[in-house]
Amino acid sequence: MAASSSVSRPGTTGEERQARVTARDLAAALARDWVVLLAVVFLVVLVAAAVLAHLLMPYDPLLPNIFAGRRPPFSETRGLDGGVQLHLLGTDALGRDMLTRLVYGARASLSVGVVAVAVSAVIGTTLGLFAGFLGGRVDTVVMRTVDAFQAVPSLLVALFVLFIIGGGLVNMVVIFALVRWVVYARLARGITLSYRESSYVEAARSIGATDLRIIFRHILPNMFSPLLVLATLEVALLILAEAGLSFLGFGLKPPEPSWGLMIARGREYLREAWWMITFPGLAVFLTTLSLNLFANWLRTITDPVQRWRWLI
Amino acid sequence: MIGHGLGGYFVRRLLGSAIMLLLVMSAVFFADRQIGDPARMVLGVAATEEDVRELRERMGLEDPLWVQYRRFVLGMVQGDLGDTFRYGISKPFAHGGMPESRKTLPIAAERLPATFVLGGVTIVFAILVALPLGIYAAMRPRTAGDRTVNVLSLAGVSIVEYWFALILILVFAVQLDWLPTSGYGTPAHVILPALALSLRPIGRITQIARSSMLDELAKPHITAARGRGVPITRIASIHALKNAAIPIVTTIGDETVNVVTGVIIIETVFGWPGIGALTVDALAIRDVPLIEATIFLLVLIVLGINLVIDLAYMALNPRVRLR
């Protein structure tokens, strides 16, 4: 997790001073909050499973076995190779193992979220940082663009653009990155502004630090925690967005197993084969809930005003 | 330049919104030219190449792009975004012009009241549930009650709305037979779609209400009031809530905007005759002028919400006016 982050800690002593929250502090705080601990464990397991899907899962996520479709959890079927297959979470309409598809689906859904967030965070943070640091015309141009983007709901934009250029993994990541960078830009600019005039940046400047050095040594580190919180929330948001767009037919394309697509497909079978929508629905729910819980906790723990209540 | 004070600010904001709308619609206009020949889409099955070319001429698609764009912008200023494709192009077109029933903007605007009802009920319901929950949690931080509210509100923002909507229908309409499955008309019809849409705003507003109340309750003057023995509920309602209002109002605004997007799916599920369902219909048949009209209105609503939020800021915090 976050190895360390540098924030000011007011209220503990009379004067403001730099303090470091160590990984040990975080772990201790985490251990005391079992709900968040569970969420973190879930996320770690999920990411590991998604990365190692091809090693963990014995079955093919794409190969249909149409004579073994819609089997309930704990069913056994005869696979195409003649062997007996056990389906802990049942099979989908094409006879593919639900658990296998869920784990491979984690790959698609998480990569939509994580890649889009990574790209948009880099773009947004860079622009916001420069806007805040340089000010003047750069600031005006960037912030006007941000205002323009924020005036239109990003999901509506994503829906329309995907309608024009078609769905699919790559298009979706590109669109999400293009519409969501503004939230990072806004945050990065705000933080930059608040630190640009701070006494210790002034001090650094007075001893001859370059702009780049000030950015990398003094401003970026302070941005880390709030950005991590925001990015975590954004991953959750995008996973949900993927599900919504799949409902409308503009999400990932079959046969790609993604949670959104599985839920969208499974809704026709809600009455007869509840497991086909319930498990991917739960996967999305638990993942976004865990991300939200974690982000919430992270925010509290790194927020100078609230942290003392939790950390000490 | 244009004016000072509140009136001037208002005029500037309106002007900004108009420019925004023009920018968005221009982007939509040029994007829509990328999705194939509308004339071919309209004529479909049995049309020959000559038919298509003739229709293209009638629709003005043979003109240079800038002429088409100018026509589009001029039409938009006059509230005319073209004619729908849904009836096909038949003789009336050849008879010169289309009857009013084909104009897309009136068709789309007709759907607004239904969406306003659904969105309004959703947001009001969300506020009524979320504010007490958030305040309740903030007044007893780190208790079991607080943690429950916290997890529940986060659960609300984590659910796939249409999955929840289908479950609501099965439980309340089919199993219990308390409410109609879907449709429009009576107050009972709005309950399930509003419930499905409200989970997310409830979760978000609760979160913000809780954290901003928490911040306020930790401030010295509140602690002092507590010390003087003022009952905690009065502190909460009067002192703290007033100061916590700005972030809460911001969140309500953001969530209202999200509801405007959320109606696209929820209206489709419930057969709710709002602009969201119309958008899905228009996208499905690639009715380009109708798509443009629905996006126009959706963006207009969002700009309107943002304007209202800004005005609410000013009412809450007079310093904003000096900006």
Add this chain to the structure above:
Amino acid sequence: MAGRNSRHALRAAVLGVLALAAGPAYALGGGGELVIVANQEPQSMQAQVTYKEVNGVGLRNVIEQLTRLDPRTNEVKPMLATRWEQVEPRVWHFELRDGVTFHDGTPFDAEAAAVSINWLWNPENNYSVREMMGPQITAEAVDAATVAVITAEPDPLLPRRIYLGGVTSAKQILEDPASHDVHPIGTGPYVFEEWKQGQYWTATANPDWWGNTAEDPYGEIFFDRLRIVWRPEPIVRAAMVESGEAQVAMFLTKEECGRFDAKDGIKCIVKGSDTFLQFRLDYHGAAPLLADPRFRKAIFTSIDWEGIRLNLMGLGEALQGQMLPSVATGFHDGIRQYPYDPAGARAIVDELKAGGADIPSVHVSTRLGSTPRNGEMVEAMGAMLTSVGIPNTVAVEEPGVFNPRAVSKPTPERAYAWLHVQANPLMDYGATFGAHFSCGGIVSVFCDPDFDARVAEAASMTGKERHEALRALVKEGHDRYVVAPVGLLQRAYGVPEGFAWEFGPDHRIVAVNMRMN
């Protein structure tokens, strides 16, 4: 309840007075309101949309045709025309029913019928019904009660084909053509009331319907009002019948159908239709391999058609390797469904590769919502093609993407297959070939002038001769690996227990053939 009864009494009294004043009138059915939940909103209320029930569900209650198909025998029977005759090879005379009026009060006579027919098939209107037209159709009045329908080429199927064309008020067409799009004025047992876009359309029972007094009506008014609503989500449609909000829910899946039968108070009505699900593959194009019969054979034998029909399609009857069932003119009993032979298909692909051929990627697409589970079906097909080494992409496309491609001639650069439903109420291969196999057909898979010539020859024949000629062509088409019929669609409806409904393979939702016991 009291209010309702007194309203009924009042209406009965009013009708009684009218009966005295204006001759015989009909006491309405008393069955209350019939609510039908369709899968989509109609795009218009034009007379032409009645040619396909799914385009304008229930519209045939308002708009009638010259002829109809008998629900039991599928034979052509009188509707607005009582008799017809082929007076010349290209000219048919239809004798019209006496005493019929449109809902706007104008009389239905030969002039009105001619205006309506000419409007419907007019090339300038370009209505999609023209895909079923065959040779160009025009009409003119012969005398007050006889209309002549003229076809550009002889068309022995005309009385059956004319059943596709809805007849609406000539006054409306001439004076207010724009309202024709949204306000249907027909002669049917129900009078259109209003279309609330996005919500429903309604109609009320027509006390002046000719069928109330005729000797050969095709049904009896039971329901007083008709309300058509639409819900795209199948779960919601089914729920509306379960909760009593609707009486007919369209297009249940096989499993839903079973659940409806098992539950008290509701049931499922399921029946074979005239609509088949087909897979067709472009024949000509830049990828020369697509015209190679060996490659086409590899594609057609790599897919487990029967497995797909049984497990995914669910509600589908087997078709014997051809598009139409055994009752159709031109049916060939000697051919079978394409066999599932992945090993053989793979061998062909390997052989082609060894010969230096570049295997093109095939795009298999289907239209969103055209039939239950079509997304699953194309996904299965894609996986099956992949497993024999044929690269492919699959997609469920919204109508706006799918339709233009499905209704335009294959362009040379595309390697494209579609899975789509196709109705053939005519039950005759002549019409099918015209659309799918001839050079002139807008959706034609291939162009072979020699084949065309023989289709044209067969199309002008009748009886056994026609059957034999078409039969030979069916075999030839089969051997070219052009179209694989997946199955004849069975459509299933959720209804309350005690609901009786008589309908034919065309699955027309006609309220006078429904009642609640």
